Amino acid sequence: MRAAVRILRFELDDVRRSRAVLAYGLLLLTITEAVLRFGGGGPRAVVSLLNVVLILVPLVSVVFGTMHLYGAREFTELLLVQPVGRGSLYAGLLGGLTLPLCLAFLGGVGLPFAWHAADGAGSGAPLATLLGAGVLLTVVFTGLASVVAIRFDDRAKGLGTGLLAWLALAVVYDALVLFVITAWGDYPIEGPLTILSLLNPVDAARIALLLQLDAPALLGYTGATLSHFFGTAWAFVAAALALTAWTGLPAWAGWRAFRRKDF
């Protein structure tokens, strides 16, 4: 455990000095500032930032995570020959990668809301949900990055697979849901469709956010059925739980792969 904390602090030190993480934080800060300045505050700003969180955060997490872990491959080998267990090393590496990205996200999105609070930009629970969803999606997608970076020795193959995973979860999955609705819309498919939506972390984050914003027009089919099934409060809990459960899955898969990996 102490070794994991040492490696975590070391990785934090490395990643926080990365220009890419700084650029990511500044990009989010610029977008959020622009939205608050020109689009008005409150829940409307949160809705405007919805797609930034759902598309950009997973994309940056998976691309930066994969590139960083490939870049650290030789140094990871050097750490593996130190008196440190593989579990501590994996925890330190993944934590050191994820935390700076989470902090860049929280700073980039949270700071403009903080300094516009006096103008009535603060929007309480929806903002907290937006920030929470962004952090959880960062954890999910850096975990996915760790799985592909460990499984594939070829950097190009790993990055390609990471991008495919992002595309599948952030874009293609919705197309699949839409196809199911169009093809079998006449049948009572609300139940399976709800489960299908919760199985995707990006959809679970979208549903949690829209339920919190109380924006039924934006909920779409699956969100509406979820809300109908559980009631808005419980639907939010179900979506948030699904997203939280997702955070553990890639990290666990990454750990299993790391434990057995031949370097």
Next chain:
Amino acid sequence: MTASPLHLMDAVPAHLPGPVVQFTDVRKRFGRVEVLRGVHLTIARSRITAILGPNGAGKTTLIKCLLGLTRPDEGMMEVGGRSPALEPAARAAIGYAPQAPRFPDNLPGRRILGMLESLRGSPGVGADPIFGCFGLEAELDKPARTLSGGTRQKLSLALALAFRPPLLILDEPTAGLDPVSSGHLKDRLRQERAAGTTVVLTSHLLGEIEDLADDIVFLLDGRVRFRGSLRHLLAITGEPRLERAVARLMVMEGGR
């Protein structure tokens, strides 16, 4: 010369602290390729042993199995009776310098050294003279991404040596080093041997091995084909130089 390796006598005084390295029936397959085919090997303590063999013979895989970086399909590796692959604490006895070292881009060497000191619980190794010999003092405060390949190699070697581990494993240690640094490294390795350290190295520079190594391990197609002193290898092949002796060994063993 037979397929079974020559057994080496451990002629080193018992008080020297270097550990014996032992491989027992180590096998490793990557897909269809069997890289190690039952390696039985004892590396004598407090000596410099060079592992030789053509490309693909299994040298790096053998070293990686010993370090716990690669898991063998079968067999055991021990350093002084403990398994570094299974017991992380046993790796404190090993200093390792890889063939192509890379460090975190944004951090200076001094921070990397500090991290290794804290992981190994050995503070103050930055005062080791090897950093001065390699001219690294001025480089230790620069981000690692700005260091040249040769400087990274020197930093990697210094990090392996400075902790004074009883076993040093160096993969192509002089590749990329300038002649002055190479000389400093050889002097230091001789000092380490005199102090009782066991040194295992791989190199394609046979002149360098002749200069440094006490013992030779020759790997071919995943098996140990020779193990013994350099002098003995030259005697049994009837060749005056290591380069010719290795070529003769390959012919005798039906290799490439």
